[in-house]
Amino acid sequence: MQGSTQGWSRLPAVVALDGDDTLWHNETAFAASHDRFRDLLGRHVDLPAAEVDALLLATERRNLSAYGYGVKGFTLSMVETAIAVTGGRIPAAEIQEILDLGRAMLAHPVELLDGVREAVDRLRAAGLPLWIITKGDLFDQESKIARSGLADLFQHVEIVSEKDPDTYGRLLERNGIPPRDFLMAGNSLRSDVLPVLALGGRAVHVPYALTWAHEVVDEAPTDGFATLDSLRDLPDLLGL
Amino acid sequence: MQGSTQGWSRLPAVVALDGDDTLWHNETAFAASHDRFRDLLGRHVDLPAAEVDALLLATERRNLSAYGYGVKGFTLSMVETAIAVTGGRIPAAEIQEILDLGRAMLAHPVELLDGVREAVDRLRAAGLPLWIITKGDLFDQESKIARSGLADLFQHVEIVSEKDPDTYGRLLERNGIPPRDFLMAGNSLRSDVLPVLALGGRAVHVPYALTWAHEVVDEAPTDGFATLDSLRDLPDLLGL
Structure with a gap:
């Protein structure tokens, strides 16, 4: 103490x-999603992990006044960041992977x-x-x-x-x-x-x-x- | 009475x-988003409006146990439905349009x-x-x-x-x-x-x-x- x-x-x-x-435990699930999100973007762009995290955090913060806290807003911010970072080149199937990531967080034990x-x-x-x-x-x-x-x-x-x-x-x-x-x-x-x-x-x-x-x-x-x-x-x- | x-x-x-x-007023904003969502999907698939609505409603209902009620869950369900209905052909820029639709609902007067x-x-x-x-x-x-x-x-x-x-x-x-x-x-x-x-x-x-x-x-x-x-x-x- x-x-x-x-x-x-x-x-x-x-x-x-x-x-x-x-x-x-909660932040560990967010951290695991961050890892998978970086891997997913890594298929399209060559950015340092810290930069991907910073871009996602900036999107989250910008969206707080519209979405508030929570996994659904985080998922929407991941989708938005992925579209922006890839210049719109990310295929829909990988956006579905991001939706699945969010849903897995909600169902996480x-x-x-x-x-x-x-x-x-x-x-x-x-x-x-x-x-x-x-x-x-x-x-x-x-x-x-x-x-x-x-x-x-x-x-x-x-x-x-x-x-x-x-x-x-x-x-x-x-x-x-x-x-x-x-x-x-x-x-x-x-x-x-x-x-x-x-x-x-x-x-x-x-x-x-x-x-x-x-x-x-x-x-x-x-x-x-x-x-x-x-x-x-x-x-x-x-x-x- | x-x-x-x-x-x-x-x-x-x-x-x-x-x-x-x-x-x-609330449902009027959802109905307007439904209209715009149908227009957006109409660029890719030729489906009757009622069928698009039914597919979106089915996604929403399936997702209620994960997302609960509200615009953020509705937005995620629109994205998911758009990816499924177009067989993954919807471009990321149009998924961004769906995100914008959801955000406009949240900011709606x-x-x-x-x-x-x-x-x-x-x-x-x-x-x-x-x-x-x-x-x-x-x-x-x-x-x-x-x-x-x-x-x-x-x-x-x-x-x-x-x-x-x-x-x-x-x-x-x-x-x-x-x-x-x-x-x-x-x-x-x-x-x-x-x-x-x-x-x-x-x-x-x-x-x-x-x-x-x-x-x-x-x-x-x-x-x-x-x-x-x-x-x-x-x-x-x-x-x-």
Whole structure:
């Protein structure tokens, strides 16, 4: 454990956990699709892998305001990038391969991170109400929660389109939870930690091995929150 | 007004309204995209319009379990159908046209149906709490609600992935509303009327000029709910 837990002597009224890359693996599936996408484009153009990634990320970012987060928008951005990068030379059959890549991601088995089940069971045993607050596509996230086998262990599930202080603030107000009694744990500084700290809540950062470039924070703060190697250690952090 | 409003002498505790094709036009934009999609395929294959529509609908239905509802899934289904129907002969530049079609739908201005604003204002003036319960893509629906100019007039907005009795039941329970005190008005018998009647709630059907084939109910019931030509007439129906 690193970081500060000053003023954490009281238990929180609610412990909220992020979904993708906190409860279950996600970015690994995106990374595998990136690999296959680069291979596919490599049949037509000779570009360094880093350049293909940068072009795809630029398309994704440009499309965020139209598509939001999630696999369907990612698939559409892969198709668009492939058409642009090949100057329209990519055959339809290979565009179908990109659609298949996207569909495989949606059907990908939901694999819990190591220690998640143990942490959830210990938090529940201590009587702490648990929420999932996850960002992305409503349909895909609901499907992942259902397939995770965790749904019944959480008191509340909230799928949001963006994790900013406004979103967290509305959610806490609607449920009558003062921010200082709220704890959020997740893998993204940008989505799980900083907006919660901005509201006066408590945050625990549990980094994942991979981070989507869009979620990377340029100047990462290190103060005011705790950092854990694994969600398994969260009950200990709370003194349970 | 047609249909039955027996037992409606008490005002409901909540009036919930559907979004697409109840508050704002939606299916007209899909129909326009269907037209352009048929034109595009017409450059490559000689198929009757009805057959193209049937093939696209079959793809959409097959993909519902992976994509859910919404424009992004519809766009992916158009691309897939175009590749299949042309036997892979469609050039990438025309697939880009399909992506552009989808993006134009997402950016399409939100146009309220006639009488909606008047109905909402009268219901609010009578002190009735108003909800929006709408189905589809979280990001797209949030964007439409924001652009509709109606967001501040509703006490609660719920975006769901499917409108079935389970979904309505959970929503009412979470908000402490007995089904008999709940009234839902919308354009879809399948999504807005039948599941609410099944729970013991009240439903008002306000048909739209167009109905997506997937929402059509084979044997439409006519009993147990009211039918209005326009949402404008809802306050009168409730005796306001």
